[in-house]
Amino acid sequence: MTDAKLFDRYIEGERPLDTKTLSGLPLDAVYGPPAAEKPGQYPFTRGIHPEMYRKRFWTRRQQSGYGTPRESNERLLFLLKAGMTGLNIDYDVPTKVALDPDHPLAEGDVGMVGTSVATQEDVEELYAGIPLEKVSSTLICQPPASAFIVASYVLMAEKRGIPKDKLIGTIMNCGFTQLVGPTYQSNTTFYPIEFTYRVGLDVMEYCAGAMPKWNLVNVNAYNIRETGVNAIEEAAFAMMVASQHIEGLLARGLPVDSFAPRMAFFTAAHIDFFEEIAKLRAMRRIWAKMLRERYGAKEDRSCWFRTAIQTAALALTAQQPMNNMVRAGLQTLAAVLGGAQSIHTTGWDEAFALPTEESHKLSIRTQQVIAYESNVTKVADPLGGSYFVEELTDRMERAIVALMDEMRAKGGYLALFKQRWIEDRITAGRFDLNDRIDAGRLPLVGVNCFQDEDEKPPEMKFFRIGRPMIEDRIRYIRDYRKARDASAVGRALDAVAAAAGSNANVMPSVFDAVRAKCTLGEVGEAFRKGIGHALPV
């Protein structure tokens, strides 16, 4: 495959080669009685498109990122060559919480679970050789760091002569869920939750106006789920987070149809096959009705529940780790039958570490086997009309809506987060989950049943990053700070602090700060200065 073709797969899309079974029987795009709801019809229970994967497969979008931006760029090109069709960039935790690599709290975590980005130069290195107008990118970053990341991405495109309105991708940008889910301390230490929420809205407002093909928020239901709560809580919490974002943007005077089509979700595909499928079908219905009935959306696109899916890592085990390949295959199939827009199949070795190149490729191959060989892609919503699946969809919808109603009656998501009601639910959920595993009431093959008597640690090569990379990053950021106009940096950071302390949108000041070569950590510090918030260290 030529390099030019390599970058065209997202725009061109992929689809089944024909619409027949292996025996040659022709297949219609959709089945069901004439009066039944069809895929592509409100409230989109059966999928947001009339023919779903028959016209275009889901995007293969594996999360990736580690070490320096240059190392991550190499992995991105490797994955695109293996058949990945969209990028999904994960940043390390210091980047996500806006700490530069030389911050004392960052010393062990630089480049560990994502790539280390602290400057606009880093962003350019990360995307070297990748055409931004052809390959869609998800940027896994929450506010307020997302403001810096979006500004850097847009300015990189500007340098390359690509207008903002041609950029395709997603800024995750959810301040309630993105870091490790909605746990209390993780979301209140670096910034107060109100500030994080407000900068998230600033970024959304900017994107809604300037970047029409860009997704301005992606509510991370996956991270909610991975804290240990169940599928009903995952869906209800995520919908209420989205509701909080919608109401924030409406309060700023934006019409619902100007931003709702660019809102998306990231959900989990856990191991309970039919419950996960029913959850996704129910979430589509709930979103559509909420947007039309509660928020008055006119456009169908506003009512499309679009979701990326990751197969739940919580279902994977360190014992007999090859079993994880089977789990991930089942979970990926559930995501496909549930109507996902993009999928990350979690690597079988991720019960230990970030995936190696080999396991990363196996994740893509898993999806390709389902897409190209199993023929489940040739009919839209093939489970639609199943007595069981329809009944379970209805019951999931009722349970999720009941929990949402309870949360609304108690004051909505932000209020419940601050009251630690969310935290208490998470704590109860994770205790229950672990007690059930420990008591053997929730079977985990290889862990609490069917163990190998002589199980030894697996003799496989796990991905690991060397310490010298961290030293390099620390040296880099210190040199970078020396080679720039210090007074311009100071002025730009003062402006960021002033914007943070006012009611103005922070984006113009963040753009200026990136142009003045401020680092992400400096912008983060200026935010804190502006609002008078101190770090615990």
Place this chain on the structure above:
Amino acid sequence: MARILIAKVGTDAHDMGVTVVTRWLGEAGHEVRYLGLYNTPARVAEAAREFKADVIGLSFLGAEPVYMSGRVLQEMEARGLDATPLVVGGVITPEMAEELRALGIQAVFTPGTARDAIVDGIAAVVTGDRRNAPPGQRINPGGPAQPSKT
């Protein structure tokens, strides 16, 4: 019963494992203090000194456990806590587990370790009798527990 200090160090905020283990150790009758997220190595050592901890536990997912545990050991030594055992749990590869033991970490609990194995393992570290530490609790080698017929 022991005084156990538990902490997350650095920016890694994955805390399901650590909150569950904290509760299990408390239920086993120990006096447990959980320091929460976002601690520097110095802060962990300082808190251990103030708390007069018999044992310190660290939890990791996605960080570099070997480097960070080494840093905590340094800070402990600087405060004369050389004799206090340090144990580590979390998402840790076999290679890292070996390096941690070589570093002087008294016990390493990897994913899937059963409750009793953790509780008994830490008790054994505190009493200094590691030979009695159970080799990982097996619950039902033959298959899942069947629901009782009541």
